[in-house]
Amino acid sequence: MTDRPTLRVGVDVGGTFTDALLVDEVSGRFRLLKVPSVPDDPSRAVMDAVAGLLEEERRAPAEVRLLVHGTTLGINTLVQRKGTPTGLIVTQGFRDMLELGRGRLPSIHNFNAVNVPPLVGRDMVAEVRERLLASGEVRSALDRAELLDKARMLVDRGAEAIALCFLHSYRNPVHELAAVELIKDTLPGVFVSASHQVWPQAREYERAMATVINAYIGEPISRYYAKVKERLLSIGIVAPVVVTRSAGGVMSVESARQSPIETILSGPASGVSGAASIGGKIDEPRIVCLDMGGTTADVSVVDGAPAYSFETTAAGFTLSVPAIDIVAIGAGGGSVAWVDPSGVLKVGPQSAGAEPGPAAYGRGGVEPTVTDAYLLLGYLDSTNFLGGKIELDMESARAAMESLASRTGETATEVAAQIIEVANSNMYAELMPLLSRQGVDLESFGLFVYGGAGPTQGFMVAEELGIRRVIVPKIPGGMCALGGLLSDVRSEFVKSYFRAGEQVVPSELEDEFSKLEQGALSWLDSQGLVFESRSYVRSADMRYKGQSFDINVAVGSCAWDELREAFHERHESVYGHSDRRGELEIVTLRVHVIGALPRVADGPPAATAEFESVRHRRRSAWFKGGWRSADVYERGAIAVDTVLRGPALVEQYDTTVVIPPGWEVRCDVSGNLLAEYKV
Amino acid sequence: MSLEYGPSGRLESLRNRYHAIVDEMSATLLRTGHTVFIKETGDFSCALVTPQGEVFCAPTRLGMIRIVGMNMATAIAASDPPEEGDIWIANDPWTTGGMSTHLPDVFLWQPVFVDGELLCYVWNFVHVSDIGGRVPGSISPSSVEIFEEGLILPPTRLYKRHEVNEEVLRIVLANTRIPKQTWGDIKAAVAALNIGRRRLIEMVDRYGMEALRSAQEQLLGWAEERAALLIDKIPDGEYRFTDYMEGAGLQGPFGISVALRVSGSKLQLDFSGTSPQVACAYNIPTGGRGPHYYLTTAIVTLLRTWDKNIPYNGGLVRNVSVYLPEGSVVNPRPGAAIGVRAATMHRIYDVVMGCLAQALPGVIPAAGAGQGPVVVVSVPAAEGKDRKVSVVQPLRGGSGGRPHCDGIDGIDITVGSGRNIPTEVLEQEMPLLIHKYGLRPNSAGYGEFRGGLGLELEFEVLCEEAKVACRGLERYRLRPWGLAGGRPGGLGRTIRNRGGDQEIDEGRFDLLSLKRGDRLYFATPGGGGYGDPSRRAESKIRRDLVEERFGDGVGTSERGAGARSEPGRGAGTTPMEDGGSESQPVRVMASFDLGSERMAFDADGGMHD
DSSP states (O other): OOSSOOEEEEEEEOSSEEEEEEEETTTOOEEEEEEEOOTTOHHHHHHHHHHHHHHHHTOOGGGEEEEEEEESHHHHHHHHTOSOOEEEEEETTOTTHHHHTTOOOSSOSOTTOOOOOOSSOGGGEEEESOEEOTTSOEEEOOOHHHHHHHHHHHHHTTOSEEEEEOTTTTTOOHHHHHHHHHHHHHSTTOEEEEHHHHOOSSOHHHHHHHHHHHHHHHHHHHHHHHHHHHHHHHTTOOSOEEEEOTTSSEEEHHHHHHOGGGGTTHHHHHHHHHHHHHHHHTTOOEEEEEEEOSSOEEEEEEESEEOEESOEEETTEEEOSOEEOOEEESOOTTEEEEEOTTSOEEEEEEEOTTTTOOGGGTSSOOSOBHHHHHHHTTSSOTTSBTTTTBOOOHHHHHHHHHHHHHHHTSOHHHHHHHHHHHHHHHHHHHHHHHHHHTTOOGGGOEEEEESSSHHHHHHHHHHHHTOOEEEEOSOGGGHHHHHHHTOOEEEEEEEEEEEEGGGOOHHHHHHHHHHHHHHHHHHHHTTOOOOSEEEEEEEEEEEETTOOOOEEEEOSOOOHHHHHHHHHHHHHHHHSOOOTTSOEEEEEEEEEEEEEOOOOOOOOOSSOGGGOOOEEEEEEEEETTEEEEEEEEEGGGOOTTOEEESSEEEEETTEEEEEOTTEEEEEOTTSOEEEEEOO | OOOOOSSTTHHHHHHHHHHHHHHHHHHHHHHHOOSHHHHTSOOEEEEEEOTTSBEEEOOSSSSOOGGGGOBOHHHHHHTOSOOTTOEEEEOOSTTTTSSSSSTTEEEEEEEEEETTEEEEEEEEEEEOSOOOSSSTTSOOTTOOBGGGSOOOOOSEEEEETTEEOHHHHHHHHHTOSOHHHHHHHHHHHHHHHHHHHHHHHHHHHHHOHHHHHHHHHHHHHHHHHHHHHHHTTSOSEEEEEEEEEOOSTTSOOEEEEEEEEEETTEEEEEOTTOOBOOSSTTOOOOOSSSOOTTTSHHHHHHHHHHOTTSOOSGGGGTTEEEEOOTTBTTBOOTTBOOTTHHHHHHHHHHHHHHHHHHHSTTTSOOOOOOOOOEEEEEEOOGGGOSOEEEEEEEOOOOOOOOSSSOOOTTOOGGGTTSOOOOHHHHHHHSSEEEEEEEEETTOSOOSSBOOOOEEEEEEEEOSSEEEEEEEOOOOSSSOOOEETTOOOOOOOEEEESTTSTTOEEOOSOSEEEEETTOEEEEEOOOOOOBSOGGGOOHHHHHHHHHTTSSOSSOOOTTTSSOSOSOOOTTSSOSOOSSSSOTTSOBOOOOOEEOOHHHHHHHHTTGGGO
16 A cells, blocks of 8 residues: 555446446546445445445555546436526516426427427516627616616515626626626625626527526535535545646646536536547547436547537526537436337337346336347356346246237347337437537548447447447446546637627737636646646637527637638538638637646556457357357456457446457457457 | 328338438538528428429428428429539529529529439528628518519529529629628528539439339329328318408508319319508419418428328428419519518418317417517628627517417417527627516417417617517507407507606607617417316416416406407308208307407408598
């Protein structure tokens, strides 16, 4: 034991399990532990998992140097409507900004369609007289007396936080600043959040939404992390805690408190960051990520870096915060198979979830699920699921399958095989349009599979898509926890700019970027961490004058000719055309800042040559219409450069890798399984 | 059980594959399209079509999703024989059996051959932003003939053996005010067809030609069978309903009448009694024969509401037949103007819903706002070139109250797929100041479950002058009806300089000229209410008061008991005196509250005046 802290712990709190992953950054040794989540008190599971890991590895709490935390707490608070009671004050005439949103119904062709109720009820939204023009010029002054009256009214009605969103405040924050000061002076103790601080960009609904969410979930998140720190302290961990971001990277708890909306989709995002990081190391920079768990499969594209989306959905709300573009498909191991009135087999979107779970869990589930099909087809070993912690009940799975088979006139095995085929085609139907939207050419991409069911279904999905390479990371069940550990500290600093091309003065533009970089620098300083390096990336949102579609262009030089050229090239690659005579304008300047944390050493290979990867047994499994004898391997016993040929099954604590015939799999020096389709 | 298709999951797998193809086509079109109409409004659609002309797969997510019931047989006959590498183009309603319903909707299709054998067609349309005619954008309510509405293209080869037909292209582009963007959108549609074709060929490699061919028929049969089971739930009988379009200019209100006949799993929509075609752009060219997609929206919505997993293809309407009198608004003779046909579609939806409401008490909502116009403003551009044009906002109203819950405030279900426009973006682009964009309190029909509120939009002109066009303003005179005791919804209004000395009620205007400082105010209709207002839950009343959605003692006729719950003449309440099948009972309808204005109108002779 040494006193020098070298351990990093990644934590991911999910609905069913809380994962904790311990990595020694010097030796690269790692260990994963999954404990059941505690929905009423999520920090308890975090503490239990971290304490359990340290004990299993016989390491001291003082050896922990950094704890990286990802959580769905923000989104849960939104879904359950359990945030801080919040009032919203807006420009007169725009009270229904939140409720109208962008005016799209979540389901069409449906008489019973309902809109998601706004986070702040209409009685908690107040209007005040004030108005700016689009240029930022004041048209009507802020009515201060009315503002205070309305703020008091909202507090009387129960608001503990007040969000402010005035039209065009991204251009000129004068009224919002005055309002913040007035409210703070008059109503101390009320949390005030102004839109120009949270999200200084045009589009009032999106900006108001970000501001309201900030006010609504900020306090619960801050309370939660205080609790986490307290609990960790109680087991002797004093290391700083950082939080994963929806757009990749991590930031301090204090920063998360300032801008909680940036953490809302952080769990799945860190899995993708982790996949991108591993992909980069093994010379697979272009991957499609498939994270398949119990209820959903999350899909995203990494082309060098993860693809981003500026319009994401959380708890039914459309948000404009940048986030790694992840599409959730309602197809997981728990997806329920059923037969429609015409006798056609369907799979999902309904899921058996964690409770009762698949029939094979033996907890009262009677409907056949994808997991039950895995079991019947020999993909899973009933005695070796999740390291033997759950014994799968073959009889219940078979009974469930037979009840379905009796309706389709097939055998239980045949219907199980059909479930897998339909599940694959469900993935195909969702994936192809997503990949097309991002311009992915499948021939040059690999499929990176993780999550509990990703490696089980992934090879078959690859065949369906026509992808010929599959990557199975060492810890498929701990990717979200790992992704955070491999991430750097990141943030983005933004300024509204609004200049037509001909008005751009390079020296002035240079100044603006420098100012943003200064802000970024002091933000990095405030993180309380030591960085190996700091870097910035400049970019600008630009568009054709008079249009409302911006595209983000990397800024190398501030010379207008070069910026214009960069815009046209980018426009061409995104939309397939550009108009070189069109007039341009710069809308927003951005500086993305990265504080690099020390690299984590590659772990020793899972097994050394002397372990000779023995197949410890064989099992019958169903492939391509018949039973085949498949070799069964223990993941931890597979040596570097071992080549496995399908049909084969690789079992490990967090998943089972199903390798169909035609695939050849090699274990690389880091313990990743790299597969190639040889047919 | 009529379906026999190998293993139980095979058909679902192939359905998924086909869906992936139309979704990928749509994504390609959206990504590569040029104009706002494509990118923001999503006014396009893609489909896969059997060699016989039925849509066997249509997208449910991207683009306009009504294409599902369109039969392409006429267009296919006009492009016979199919040849490898040919892409056809058409926007002419009359040579395509009503496939295109107005000239900006440009359809393209391509046969897909594998080893010399025809598998199916890939198909799509794009709404191009201008196809010529007398006004920019090609659509004006006051057009009298189609020849005012732009270039008419009967089915024509745009590509021959994968090579673009330059002669045709030159004609097309010479007839639009924006050739570059128009060609950009058409190229996006071509790219989508080509990606669809490529994916289909890959699918043949995997599943074989025979399997895919028979899957097309199986998919249609599957949807047909599911639809039949659902239609069977509608009680047999005949149900009738009439409602009115307030129309354009001198073409005063004209009626849309329908009789819905249900017999087992078959439906007939008989539009006898519908107004003769009108001398303005509100006619819908349906081709006159089949269950055209503009006629069956309410039916398809009912089927999808009942079963969200029902396969989405032309099989859904195989059991629906129609009768469309020649020379009527719903089957006009060649030459009729059709630009604003979508406005009439809203009312067709309403009358079919009116019939369904009688057949299915407790299932169907009251009438929604029943309109979907878009406010468009043009201002002088800098440097005195062309004028600058922008959409201000789509004018939606509230949806109708429902048997189990209130209607939706500010969004009618029929227009729920579009998006609105951020005020901050609009004010950056146009010299306008938006004073108000929000819900319109008290505008809905009251009821146990009230209708959804309409919207208010008010803007001021900040430049020398501005022209405002708005096509398809409706429900300014005759209210969205209430149902089962619910009150009718509020009427739409347009007021210039509201509250000022020179306040002017502009009503359903076509085109307005405004000067600097003028304000224009729109109030959109609220939905009709559902159920007896006295049964409204205390908690809902309180909530509405607290949230200032629906006040107490506001004294509007929408809330009060002003209008009698007695349907007016022509509403289809009286038994048919002639025609109709004798064996089928004519049902006495549920109680509609059409509003006092409609009753006065009916008493005055209604449409027959």
